Amino acid sequence: MNLPENFTSQMQHILGAEYPAFIESLEQETPTTIRVNRLKKLASSTLFGENLVPVKWNSMGYYLPQRPIFTLDPAFHAGAYYVQEASSMFVAEAIRQVVDLEKPLRVMDLCAAPGGKTTLLASLLNQKSLLVANEVIKSRVAPLKENLEKWGFPNYIVSNHDPEDMIDLEGFFDLVLTDAPCSGEGLFRKDPKARNEWSENNVQLCSARQKRILQAAAMLVAPNGYLCYSTCTYNEKENEQNAKWLTQAADFEEVKLNIPADWSITEKSMGYQFFPHRLKGEGFYLAIFKKTRGDKQEAKGKIKLNRVSQKKMDLLKKWIDKPDNFEFYEKPEGAIVAIPANLINEYATIFRVLQKRSSGLEIGQFKGDDFIPSHDLALSTAISPNLPFIELTKEEALRFLKKEQISTENTQNGWLLARYEGLNLGFMKVIGNRINNYLPKEWRIRMDIE
CATH class of the missing domain: 3.10.450 (Nuclear Transport Factor 2; Chain: A,)
Structure with a gap:
């Protein structure tokens, strides 16, 4: 594998004798993992068969033996599961250990697109909590909203603001997740583009940008609230050094987590690191902090x-x-x-x-x-749950998702939900022998289903 020379020197310094095993892991195939939507109540065995290997740190996460064509699975379009990298699912475990999830919470995902960690948060929250999903890049807002719609949690707001625009929400949130844009070192195995874009200068730029985002995120957290910081990279500038900077620059203290040894997650001087040669997942870093002082905004x-x-x-x-x-x-x-x-x-x-x-x-x-x-x-x-519906076969469901005609024989007039395996796919309206498919045009499958 062709890796930047300065990156290999960095990793040799971090890993020492483990470096060859790390390089070997980057040559292996990236695991395919899904996280099942507990809100939609469809068992993973129904989706992909029995005997799936669970993700150790997330009870709803599973490794798949091979990567299917998710686009041609109606359950995927219904929000029955999210295709999410295994290491990043650890965000839920970290939050579960420190936050009282029984309480009504105000939660902000500050860098939310495309929505993997946002839907993860939605799975944790109770029905009296509010979830705000923010994305600064306008073109990424639509897929974020689509993924949240699929997930089904109703108490959400999607916003499109720079974190620094939010100063009037100081002290408002009980939990802020900041999955900051980074140099992407942890994605080198599955994304060759990330390798080609890496440079020491980019690491420095990312570290500085992360500090700016963290400063805005810190302001949003209420006293005794929590800030969860994560990246998909390995270097200390973006990870431990930024974590230490936060505790020095703002009223935060790091919170230690209880992690079983067999999870093979590495505890750093601050935070926790995932290495692909030690566990079945990509490179990932997380640290979680508690705010010690400040005023809560009503x-x-x-x-x-x-x-x-x-x-x-x-x-x-x-x-x-x-x-x-x-x-x-x-x-x-x-x-x-x-x-x-x-x-x-x-x-x-x-x-x-x-x-x-x-x-x-x-x-x-x-x-x-x-x-x-x-x-x-x-x-x-x-x-x-009492609205009329029609249960579709897989073939019929895929035709519905392509906005093609499906049979309406012996079907009552009026609004009907199109369902697959008990999961709602969208609305259609039956008028005599005609059916109007109300699936949004931008959601339709364009792939050949033959």
Whole structure:
């Protein structure tokens, strides 16, 4: 493997006698791992058969014996699982050890796209918690939102801001995850492009950028709240040195984790490192900190949208599982959003500070007295379980996902959920012998399914 000379010198210094084993591991095939969505309640054995090898540090993570074509699996489009690298799943274990997940929490994923760690957070949180997923690069916001929609957790906001824009949210969040952009050394095995782009100068640039992001992240954390910092790289400048800098520059102390020896995770002077020759995963670094001082910002404000009329409310209730748990608002362009009633003040605070963001769970819109349900609602766990549906075979499900025609024989008129293995794929409307497929055009499968 052709590696940058300065990188090999760095790794020889870090690993010593283990360096040859590390280089050998980079020549091996990258493991394929998935994380099952507990919110969608589909067993991993249903997806990929029995006897899958579990990921030691995540009970919902599994290694697959080979990499399937995920695009041609309807369960993937329904959000039954996320294809996520095994080492990065450790974020959930770190948070589980230090955060009281039974409490209502305000959580920010500051560098969220494409959404692997965001959906991981969504799996941890209870239904009284709020998750804000932020991505600074505009082109990456759409895939982030799509992955969150698939996952089904309803209490989320997607935003598109530089972390430094968020100064008015100082002390607001109980947990901030900062998976910072890095030099990508831990991806050298699966991404040759990362090897070609590596340089010592880029490491320095990444380290400086990470400090700027960490400084903004630290401001957002409430007293006694937590900041989780991670990268997919090995070098000390981006990892331990930045972790140490945080404890010196802000009111944070590192939190040590309880890690079984057989997980083969390496404890560093600060934080924890994953090496591919020691465990079945890619290079990854994580450290978690507790904020020791500061003032917590209270949530307050008013949603500046019009409440849905009682007439429309009466029509909406059949679409939502527990409508009393939400308040419903209408956006200027007509979209109806559902906001958890217990989080109105939290949403109002976010809306006031962040202008480039989503406005709650979009459930559809009215055209006259007719309600047109959204795709977001179809995939959300907030949807009513009593709506009519049609169970599709795999072939039919893939045709639906390509927006092709499927049979409607003996099917009742009106709105139907398209389902596969009990999982909602989207809405369709049956009118006589015609079916209108409401899968968003940008979501359709373009791959040949023959």
